[in-house]
Amino acid sequence: MPELPEVETICQALKPLLEGQSFLKIQANRPDLRYPLPVNMETVLSHKLISLISRRAKYLLLDFSHGLTLIWHLGMSGRVIIENLNALSLNSGPHDHVVFITSNNYKITFRDPRRFGFLLLYPTNQLKSLHPFKTLGPEPLGDIPLGVSVLHAALKRRTISIKNALLDQRIIAGLGNIYASEALWQARLSPRRGANTLRLKETKILLIEIQNVLRRAISAGGSTLRDYAQPNGDTGYFQYSFNVYKREHLLCNHCHFTPITRIVQSGRATYYCDKCQQ
Numbered sequence: 001m002p003e004l005p006e007v008e009t010i011c012q013a014l015k016p017l018l019e020g021q022s023f024l025k026i027q028a029n030r031p032d033l034r035y036p037l038p039v040n041m042e043t044v045l046s047h048k049l050i051s052l053i054s055r056r057a058k059y060l061l062l063d064f065s066h067g068l069t070l071i072w073h074l075g076m077s078g079r080v081i082i083e084n085l086n087a088l089s090l091n092s093g094p095h096d097h098v099v100f101i102t103s104n105n106y107k108i109t110f111r112d113p114r115r116f117g118f119l120l121l122y123p124t125n126q127l128k129s130l131h132p133f134k135t136l137g138p139e140p141l142g143d144i145p146l147g148v149s150v151l152h153a154a155l156k157r158r159t160i161s162i163k164n165a166l167l168d169q170r171i172i173a174g175l176g177n178i179y180a181s182e183a184l185w186q187a188r189l190s191p192r193r194g195a196n197t198l199r200l201k202e203t204k205i206l207l208i209e210i211q212n213v214l215r216r217a218i219s220a221g222g223s224t225l226r227d228y229a230q231p232n233g234d235t236g237y238f239q240y241s242f243n244v245y246k247r248e249h250l251l252c253n254h255c256h257f258t259p260i261t262r263i264v265q266s267g268r269a270t271y272y273c274d275k276c277q278q
């Protein structure tokens, strides 16, 4: 499932291509994904200037100069494929649900086999009052990142496990199952600990490790992008080596003698080292 680093990578790839351009054509190959596609999307958005591409949590936001924002969520399996129309052979598949043709000769395809992704269109000035944007917590990275005292205070109010607290988008925006497990391993904190038991010093280490894990994943995504973006760039996922995620029974990369344990917390798999993480 695409998490913050994957969405940020796509955002960084689309930004130089789309800002200042427009869509000449928007082809929707079905009426709905998780939700119905925006009504008259092509009529409303084509030939309109794209003024800003940004990311909030796991949402891509395409702002248009006539005051509308296209909210794009990749769901469980969504990929964004960027191709130059001059490429010799263009990529296409049965799960290509929406295809955008840009004024600078690019084809941008939203491919989503499981169709949990969605596109929604709202006035830009209403976004902050919309669910879920109105309750999203601070970003872990960015211009004004989440501070340690804010995170510590938010965790102090929660009796749930620290792993589940990290998935709560009201506490920290954009962190998902994979990178929450990875950051807790890096910080040597047990995912089973109560969120309100973390000391300030532990919270500080955890926040640093969350930021490190996300930055490393974004730069891994960036390098994959540089390697594969042209001419048939698939920017949906990238290779990133995990220390605990999906490494059940394999030896911990830190202590080298404890097999990684898998537990289920609130229906989501958590991976950790029982020895290193306290």
Ligand SMILES: [Zn+2]
Pocket (backbone or CB within 6 Å): 252, 253, 254, 255, 256, 257, 258, 273, 274, 275, 276, 277
């Ligand atoms: Zn270990």
